[in-house]
Amino acid sequence: DQQVKQNSPSLSVQEGRISILNCDYTNSMFDYFLWYKKYPAEGPTFLISISSIKDKNEDGRFTVFLNKSAKHLSLHIVPSQPGDSAVYFCAALGSARQLTFGSGTQLTVLP
Amino acid sequence: DAGVTQSPTHLIKTRGQQVTLRCSPKSGHDTVSWYQQALGQGPQFIFQYYEEEERQRGNFPDRFSGHQFPNYSSELNVNALLLGDSALYLCASSWGTATYNSPLHFGNGTRLTVT
Numbered sequence: 001d002q003q004v005k006q007n008s009p010s011l012s013v014q015e016g017r018i019s020i021l022n023c024d025y026t027n028s029m030f031d032y033f034l035w036y037k038k039y040p041a042e043g044p045t046f047l048i049s050i051s052s053i054k055d056k057n058e059d060g061r062f063t064v065f066l067n068k069s070a071k072h073l074s075l076h077i078v079p080s081q082p083g084d085s086a087v088y089f090c091a092a093l094g095s096a097r098q099l100t101f102g103s104g105t106q107l108t109v110l111p
Numbered sequence: 112d113a114g115v116t117q118s119p120t121h122l123i124k125t126r127g128q129q130v131t132l133r134c135s136p137k138s139g140h141d142t143v144s145w146y147q148q149a150l151g152q153g154p155q156f157i158f159q160y161y162e163e164e165e166r167q168r169g170n171f172p173d174r175f176s177g178h179q180f181p182n183y184s185s186e187l188n189v190n191a192l193l194l195g196d197s198a199l200y201l202c203a204s205s206w207g208t209a210t211y212n213s214p215l216h217f218g219n220g221t222r223l224t225v226t
Contacts, residue, residue, distance in 0.1 A: 004153075034214060043115070043201055043217030044154065089153050097208055098144070098167050099215065101153030 003027045004092050006102035014110050019077040021105050023090030026071065030092040034099070035064060035075050038087045047088075048075070080109045113138060115218035117202050123224045124192050132187040132221045136204030142166075143185040144215065145177060146201040154201055160185050161208050189223075197225045 005024045013019045023033075031052040036044035050057040050064045050073070057064050063076045077084055090102040116135045124130050136143050142161045146154035156169035160179035179185045183204075189196055199222050203215035 006153075009151075036217075041219065043203075043219045045217070046214040049214065091153075098156045098159065098169060099154075101146075101155070103151065103153045 002103075003030075004090055004100050004102040006088075006090055006105050008105050009103070010106040010108070012108045012110060013080045015082055016079045019075075019080045019084065019107055019109065021075040021077075021088050021090075021107065023073045023075075023102055024071060025073075025092050027092070027094060027100075028071070029094040030100075031095075032093040033064070033066060033073050034091045034093070035062075036089045036091060036101075037084075038089060038104070044089055077107075080107075082109045082111050085109050115140075115202055115204050115216050117200075117218035117221050119221060120219070121222045121224075123226060126192055126194060126225055128192050129188065129190045130192060130223060132189075132200050132202075132223070133184070134187070134202030134204075134218060135184045136202075137216045140204035140206050140213075140216070141183050142205045142208055143179060143183065144203045144205070145185070145187045146203065146217075147171075148199040148201055148220070150198070157187070159208065166208055192225045194225050197223060199223075 034049040035047040038044040048062050066073045087104045089104045091099045118133045144159040145157040148154045159167040163179045174190045176188045199220045201220045202218045205213040
């Protein structure tokens with residue numbers, strides 16, 4: 001039973017354009033959401049987070065949007081750069097204080 | 112400032128054997144969590160150690176056990192290895208048990224192959 005789903009295993013975007021990565025969750029007890037980025041042969045690196053009391057959080061080129069009623073969040077990267085090419089994981093945190101990850105989306109930014 | 116370090120980086124074991132993986136947390140962190148990442152999947156929570164005790168556990172059998180030492184470093188032990196245990200094992204550290212104010216910092220992982 002996947003509580004956090006990333007339905008797009010891959011996404012290709014032209015350099016300079018916007019990248020939009022999507023994530024859906026089923027557990028309404030999740031109250032904090034995070035995005036991690038992972039390069040090959042490295043561990044995941046924290047990117048940005050959002051609390052369930054907010055609907056948007058911005059950090060430079062990265063913005064995360066949360067739609068609680070739809071149990072959906074998205075990560076926007078503007079403008080996309082070739083160095084952004086990586087696997088992006090959506091993760092959720094609930095009262096159990098353990099992160100539940102999605103299966104990841106491979107983003108490729110084409111020069 | 113050293114980040115999370117894991118050893119070894121790669122390991123090959125035979126079915127039925129036992130394995131120990133090691134992790135040193137990021138400086139200033141006192142909590143260690145272990146995750147298993149199977150090919151094409153996201154990391155799956157195994158357990159978390161804080162103050163030398165297991166505080167949280169995911170849906171993993173008792174063959175998976177761990178330990179945390181007074182210097183906050185940690186070990187993951189897996190007994191009676193199965194082919195399905197082949198995966199990337201990630202260690203993550205944080206300050207305190209909640210990640211609201213302290214996002215997890217991950218090591219580069221140990222790639223375990225069971226033959």
